[in-house]
Amino acid sequence: MKRALVVVDMIEDFVHEGGALYCGPSMARIVPVIQEEIARARAAAEPIVYLTDNHLPGDAEFQMFPPHALAGTKGAEIVPELAPLKGDVVIPKRRYSGFFGTDLDITLRERGVETLRLVGDCTNICVLYTAADARNLGYAVEVVEKGVTSFDEEAHRNALRELERTLGAKILR
Numbered sequence: 001m002k003r004a005l006v007v008v009d010m011i012e013d014f015v016h017e018g019g020a021l022y023c024g025p026s027m028a029r030i031v032p033v034i035q036e037e038i039a040r041a042r043a044a045a046e047p048i049v050y051l052t053d054n055h056l057p058g059d060a061e062f063q064m065f066p067p068h069a070l071a072g073t074k075g076a077e078i079v080p081e082l083a084p085l086k087g088d089v090v091i092p093k094r095r096y097s098g099f100f101g102t103d104l105d106i107t108l109r110e111r112g113v114e115t116l117r118l119v120g121d122c123t124n125i126c127v128l129y130t131a132a133d134a135r136n137l138g139y140a141v142e143v144v145e146k147g148v149t150s151f152d153e154e155a156h157r158n159a160l161r162e163l164e165r166t167l168g169a170k171i172l173r
């Protein structure tokens with residue numbers, strides 16, 4: 001089964017202290033895990049897809065969360081320690097799921113991808129809803145436990161359980 005690595009929302013506003021919606025100190029722990037996953041995927045010639053939150057001013061999501069990841073700002077950029085290389089795919093998104101209103105699905109299908117390995121943040125928001133849509137579309141899903149996190153530790157743990165028990169994702173521990 002051909003696999004792609006999907007790096008979710010590792011952008012300035014979430015990853016670095018001082019970002020508009022800093023996810024917290026656990027971000028520093030997942031960065032090296034994701035660096036290893038990226039290196040592994042490159043060595044295995046697996047496609048690497050970056051999903052990036054990318055909002056317009058007044059986006060509906062700002063009714064629930066403070067404004068973040070505004071298109072064209074530094075906050076919306078992938079952090080330099082995980083910078084994509086030529087040949088990687090970067091897909092901006094305006095909703096939690098990387099599949100909603102984007103060309104993620106056809107991008108994966110064109111590459112023959114059947115399995116997604118997810119890393120990034122937040123476990124209970126964009127990782128979870130991207131995984132749910134992936135399962136609806138028939139992809140197998142793997143989640144690297146030490147490569148995902150949330151500002152809410154309890155929600156992180158609940159999401160891992162949902163991913164495993166309800167969505168049938170394989171949690172790599």
Ligand code: ZN
Nearest residue numbers: 053061068069
């Ligand atoms: Zn957002």
